[in-house]
Amino acid sequence: MAHRGVSGRTSDDLERLGAQETDARAFRARVLERLRAVLRFDSYAWVLTDPLTTVGIDPLAELPDLAELPAVVRLKYLTPLNRWTSLGDVAVLGDRARDSPLWCEIQRPYGVIDVASVVFRDRFGCWGFLDLWRGRAYDADEVALLREVAPGLTGALRRRQARTFEVVSAAPRRATAGPVVLLMSDELRIVGQTGASQEWLRLLLPGPAGTAPVPACAYNVAAQLLAREEGVDAHEPAASTHLADGVWVTLRASRVQPGNLIADTIEPTSPGTRLGQFARANGLSDRERELVELLAEGADTVETASRMYLSPHTVQDHLKSVFAKTGTHNRRMLLSHALGVRSHGG
Numbered sequence: 138m139a140h141r142g143v144s145g146r147t148s149d150d151l152e153r154l155g156a157q158e159t160d161a162r163a164f165r166a167r168v169l170e171r172l173r174a175v176l177r178f179d180s181y182a183w184v185l186t187d188p189l190t191t192v193g194i195d196p197l198a199e200l201p202d203l204a205e206l207p208a209v210v211r212l213k214y215l216t217p218l219n220r221w222t223s224l225g226d227v228a229v230l231g232d233r234a235r236d237s238p239l240w241c242e243i244q245r246p247y248g249v250i251d252v253a254s255v256v257f258r259d260r261f262g263c264w265g266f267l268d269l270w271r272g273r274a275y276d277a278d279e280v281a282l283l284r285e286v287a288p289g290l291t292g293a294l295r296r297r298q299a300r301t302f303e304v305v306s307a308a309p310r311r312a313t314a315g316p317v318v319l320l321m322s323d324e325l326r327i328v329g330q331t332g333a334s335q336e337w338l339r340l341l342l343p344g345p346a347g348t349a350p351v352p353a354c355a356y357n358v359a360a361q362l363l364a365r366e367e368g369v370d371a372h373e374p375a376a377s378t379h380l381a382d383g384v385w386v387t388l389r390a391s392r393v394q395p396g397n398l399i400a401d402t403i404e405p406t407s408p409g410t411r412l413g414q415f416a417r418a419n420g421l422s423d424r425e426r427e428l429v430e431l432l433a434e435g436a437d438t439v440e441t442a443s444r445m446y447l448s449p450h451t452v453q454d455h456l457k458s459v460f461a462k463t464g465t466h467n468r469r470m471l472l473s474h475a476l477g478v479r480s481h482g483g
Contacts, residue, residue, distance in 0.1 A: 147175050151286050155293035161185060164297060165197050168290065176279055178269040179249070182209070184357070185294065187376035188262020188417045191222050193357030194378035194388075195342070201247045207325035207356055212239040213268075214360035215369055221256040221266035222370050227283045229253050229275045248272050255283050257291040261417045264294040299418040299463070301379035302411075302474045317403040320393070323363060325356050328398065337403050340381050354378065354388055355401040362390040362399060377406045377414055383477060385411050408433070408476050415475045419463045428455050429475055432468055 150171050154164060165183050172178070185195040193210075200209060216239045219228045230252045234240045240249065251274045255267040317337045320329040338350035354376065362374035374390040385406040393400040406414075412433060416426040424445070431441045442449045456468075465471040472478065 147171060147282060148286050148289070152289055155289055155296075159297075160300075161195065161294060161297040162197055164293060169197075172269070175282065176253070176269060176271070176275075178253070178271045180247075180270040181268060182213070183265065183267045185265040185298075185378075186221070186263050187378065187414075188264055188295075188298075189413065190361070190372045190375055191263045191370075192361045192372065192374065192376035194354055194376045196353045196357070203351075205243060206351065206353065209239065209243055210353070210356040210360050211325050211363065212242060214357075214364040215367060217369055219252075219254040220370065221254065221263065222372065224254060224256040224266075226258075226287050227253065227255050227280055229280060231274065244270060251275050253280065253283060255287055257287060257294055259288075259291050259295065261295065261420055264291055264298065295418055295420070298379075299415075301383070301385075302415050302418065302477075303383055319352060319355050319401040321355070321359050321399040321401060323399070325359055325399075327352065327355075334403075337380070337386070341378065341386075341403075352401075355390075355403075358388045358390040359399045359401055362392075377410055383474075385414070385477065406477075411477055412475045415463075421459060421462060425455055425459050425462070428452065429459060429471065433472060433476060 151168055154167050169181060180200050182198040184193040186193055216237050218233060218237045230237060230240060249270045250272050253269040253275050257265045315333040316331050317333050318331045319327055319334055321327055338352050341354050342351055344350055358374050358376055364370045365374055377385055377387040380386045386403050387406045388401060388403050390399055390401050431444060438449050438452055442452045463471060465474060
């Protein structure tokens with residue numbers, strides 16, 4: 138049981154972790170270590186999501202059998218019960234487990250009795266979801282602990298997403314040129330891919346040297362296509378994510394004929410989509426995002442003021458707020474981060 142004293146110490150520990158300079162994967166690993174000491178879960182899946190489409194982009198998982206990963210992803214997207222897209226904050230399976238296709242087909246054979254599900258969502262979007270599998274039921278105190286720490290973890294995840302927009306001074310690592318396409322069956326089995334796919338996938342989810350990359354991001358986008366076709370969720374089967382060194386890519390899933398296969402494509406994220414992700418991750422207001430969009434079009438202060446029906450002085454005030462939120466110091470640096478272009482000075 139997560140007693141009040143344990144809950145408070147755990148919350149304080151996680152708050153300190155959230156303030157440390159670590160990337161999203163290292164941060165999640167440390168959070169899971171703290172939570173496991175209190176909740177004693179057996180397995181987990183913590184997936185970051187595109188804040189707009191809610192589709193998974195960066196999974197961190199420890200499952201009984203990683204060979205089951207495609208099936209776990211597929212059934213997670215096809216299971217309406219406690220789905221992150223409709224979940225308020227925290228929920229458990231409890232006595233509703235038999236209503237979960239994921240539990241019936243995958244979790245029950247491994248002795249899973251209960252699953253605690255947490256969604257990390259704020260007014261700027263959905264930043265991820267966490268499932269904690271366990272061989273015994275969760276109690277009210279444990280659910281309360283997860284509910285208590287969820288808002289702080291949400292903010293920490295969003296801040297780490299914002300840092301990925303920084304463009305380094307050295308030339309960024311880029312994957313091999315050429316179209317990146319993976320063909321999958323409805324069971325998420327890869328039946329074909331282009332030559333460039335392996336390197337792109339390795340950058341998306343680095344693994345041990347000498348091993349083939351796990352196409353987890355591609356699984357998530359394809360599974361969302363299945364969920365959309367089944368009427369489980371209407372979000373677009375697409376996700377934009379950081380590749381490396383400030384470079385962002387977008388994955389999309391669609392049907393191809395003949396054979397009715399699923400095609401996953403990976404391509405550079407468009408400037409407009411990247412700017413939208415940048416605004417969400419940095420917590421910009423609608424007016425601040427509009428300001429950045431006008432600057433991206435090349436508008437100066439006078440034109441921006443006219444098009445936003447503001448005074449030039451108010452535009453400058455908004456711009457100062459944007460600089461503060463994004464950690465940038467001038468317009469050139471701001472647009473470098475928002476659009477992924479090189480900055481060559483102030």
